[in-house]
Amino acid sequence: MPEPRSPMASFAQSVSNIIDGPITWFRETIVEPNQEKYNWYHQRFQRVPTIDQCYTDDAVCRFEADQQFRRDRMVDNEIVNILRQRFEDCTLYEAPDHIIKCKPILEQYEKATENWFIKYGDLGGYANAKTAYMKQKHRLIWERRHGPVGSGMKGEK
Template identity: 35%
Template sequence: MPDDYDKAAYPEPPRQTPAVDKQTALPNPALILSKLFYYTVDLPVTTFRDTIDSIRSKNKLVYYHQKFRRVPDLMDCKEGDFTCYYEADMQWRRDYKVDQEIVKVIQERMRACQQREGHSYQQNCTKEIQQFNEVTKNFQSRCKYLTAETWTHLVQHYS
């Protein structure tokens, strides 16, 4: 630091921090209550939550990554095997919903392309239109005759 600086403009900090001047000998009740709350409520709850979170993070299953094993179709189930009927029904319903979502996603892509391209969409969106036609054809071929009502009727017939 240069020797010619103004000591009045930049006073030196005190060498030691002064002690707090207490007015009374009684402890602060707010401090006592806050520590009491921390040790009786906050600390146990936080510790419990952290313990549970660490256990759950080890056994974490994300529902949309769940993989179901494939089961036989309803027609392949033995007569009177109600567990097989139920599993085949649930598998068909999952497959049906997945197929519906695939059609929706492809349809949204095609509509976005149509919106983006305007009047020249038939020329510029041929890939999306072709993909949509292919997906809907596959969906209809798989699910044309087996709607949810027909499938429920088959399950009731076999049960």
């Protein structure tokens, strides 16, 4: 830091050192050496219990399950976006023969999109873990009664 040019700047710097000095010392000598250094660029969250493992009156568990659901949804959104981008890049690069050469990427993208819609489709923007769990439950009940979704209803015997 350069030397202060006036007595007022010197005073201001000394006050700043008095206030900021202990904070900087604490961070550099105690906090930073004890932090875990990650080999990846994003924060890693521990998995928490899902909504079906929470008690109905446990607000903290339900909140954590909702946060986990939102993180999982963002990750799944990004996976689908990356697959779509890969397919679009392949289509542009392999221009005349893209139908044949990009077919595996397209199938992977369509399967990921189908899985995303099975889990998150028709939930809306304000969905939480409970609504997704109820959707899954209703789908399982439907499949038990009528067969896989999209195959038509079983005939009455």
